Amino acid sequence: MTDPRAAARAIDALRRGWPVRIGAHDGAVRVMAIEGADAVTLTQFDPDSRADLLISAARAQTLKLANQRDAADPEMPVQIARVPWIDGDVAMAIADPVRDLASPLKGPFRARALAAPMAAAAALRLARLAGILPAFFIGDADGAVDADVTAADISAYDSAARLQIATRAHLPVAASESAEIVAFRSPEEPREHVALIVGRRDASPPVVRLHSECLTGDALGSLKCDCGPQLDEALHRIADAPWGVLLYLRQEGRGIGLVNKLRAYALQDQGFDTVDANVRLGFAIDARDFSVAARMLDLLGIDTVRLLTNNPAKVAGLEAAGIRVAERLPLAIESNPHNDRYLATKRDRTGHQL
Numbered sequence: 001m002t003d004p005r006a007a008a009r010a011i012d013a014l015r016r017g018w019p020v021r022i023g024a025h026d027g028a029v030r031v032m033a034i035e036g037a038d039a040v041t042l043t044q045f046d047p048d049s050r051a052d053l054l055i056s057a058a059r060a061q062t063l064k065l066a067n068q069r070d071a072a073d074p075e076m077p078v079q080i081a082r083v084p085w086i087d088g089d090v091a092m093a094i095a096d097p098v099r100d101l102a103s104p105l106k107g108p109f110r111a112r113a114l115a116a117p118m119a120a121a122a123a124l125r126l127a128r129l130a131g132i133l134p135a136f137f138i139g140d141a142d143g144a145v146d147a148d149v150t151a152a153d154i155s156a157y158d159s160a161a162r163l164q165i166a167t168r169a170h171l172p173v174a175a176s177e178s179a180e181i182v183a184f185r186s187p188e189e190p191r192e193h194v195a196l197i198v199g200r201r202d203a204s205p206p207v208v209r210l211h212s213e214c215l216t217g218d219a220l221g222s223l224k225c226d227c228g229p230q231l232d233e234a235l236h237r238i239a240d241a242p243w244g245v246l247l248y249l250r251q252e253g254r255g256i257g258l259v260n261k262l263r264a265y266a267l268q269d270q271g272f273d274t275v276d277a278n279v280r281l282g283f284a285i286d287a288r289d290f291s292v293a294a295r296m297l298d299l300l301g302i303d304t305v306r307l308l309t310n311n312p313a314k315v316a317g318l319e320a321a322g323i324r325v326a327e328r329l330p331l332a333i334e335s336n337p338h339n340d341r342y343l344a345t346k347r348d349r350t351g352h353q354l
């Protein structure tokens with residue numbers, strides 16, 4: 001049995017900089033987010049300054065720890081042995097790749113074998129859900145914590161299974177005066193997804209757009225990506241169709257959260273592309289799970305769609321979750337000098353059909 005409340009409590013604790021214990025089949029780890037720690041909480045967590053550091057495999061590679069990584073599983077996190085010169089500030093420099101230019105790291109660092117690899121890997125998954133850097137202090141597993149969670153709780157947390165329609169209302173929008181908005185909620189996840197249904201429903205498959213949240217593009221008119229114009233174009237294309245649905249998914253930054261996306265932007269300022277920036281931070285290139293979109297369509301009684309996208313992973317993700325994609329409709333946006341490299345990277349490295 002998994003406990004969704006345990007994962008919710010653990011995410012909350014991590015974001016506040018409080019210690020969390022994560023249990024798995026191979027043991028437990030007690031961790032505290034490096035970015036959430038201050039002098040007081042760190043002393044409480046680790047009075048003798050002996051706690052090691054737990055970082056992603058990708059971060060270990062940047063820190064030249066690659067050859068000491070777990071050869072059997074190169075994706076496993078890496079535990080860095082604590083030495084006296086690793087204080088809170090150095091730990092933050094180890095955690096955050098954005099600081100690499102400003103604070104070149106000293107090293108050498110020494111990796112230590114993980115006592116509970118599955119639990120450590122679950123800690124990194126929890127970091128993504130919490131929207132924090134995947135970098136922790138890791139201490140004696142028996143110490144005091146504010147939340148206890150299992151690897152299974154973490155894996156079950158963002159499952160869409162318990163998503164429900166919360167309410168619906170008419171919402172006239174610029175693209176269509178007769179749209180209806182439907183809000184979706186799940187008991188554990190605080191972020192609410194919405195669907196905008198446009199036009200009169202008939203027996204034909206609706207034109208559907210899965211739009212992942214992009215605060216910078218959707219609300220601020222960012223020129224760095226194509227999200228704002230895509231949102232606008234998608235709504236007009238849906239309005240021109242017999243009927244259609246826009247799903248607005250709260251998957252900011254392809255699922256790594258706003259702060260981590262802005263860290264990826266800071267890395268892009270240093271010359272990394274959108275793919276390498278995600279990887280350098282310790283995340284997957286695309287951390288989204290489109291089964292939430294499938295569940296929303298299911299709750300709306302839609303089993304077949306004409307999907308507006310350039311991204312083959314969205315088609316595959318929806319189909320894997322049981323929605324039939326009868327047709328893929330491209331959604332090309334004219335580039336500008338700020339996003340032409342981003343669009344080229346999507347075409348060349350993530351298979352977008354532009």
Ligand SMILES: Nc1nc2c(ncn2[C@@H]2O[C@H](COP(=O)(O)OP(=O)(O)OP(=O)(O)O)[C@@H](O)[C@H]2O)c(=O)[nH]1
Binds near residue numbers: 227254264274331
């Ligand atoms: N991590 C990260 N996320 C980004 C970056 N640029 C944009 N995003 C996020 O990417 C998502 C936008 O993707 P979408 O437009 O839904 O989909 P797509 O994968 O580009 O595929 P299309 O359907 O063809 O547009 C939003 O969540 C943005 O916040 C970036 O450089 N790094």
Ligand SMILES: [Zn+2]
Binds near residue numbers: 218
């Ligand atoms: Zn965007």
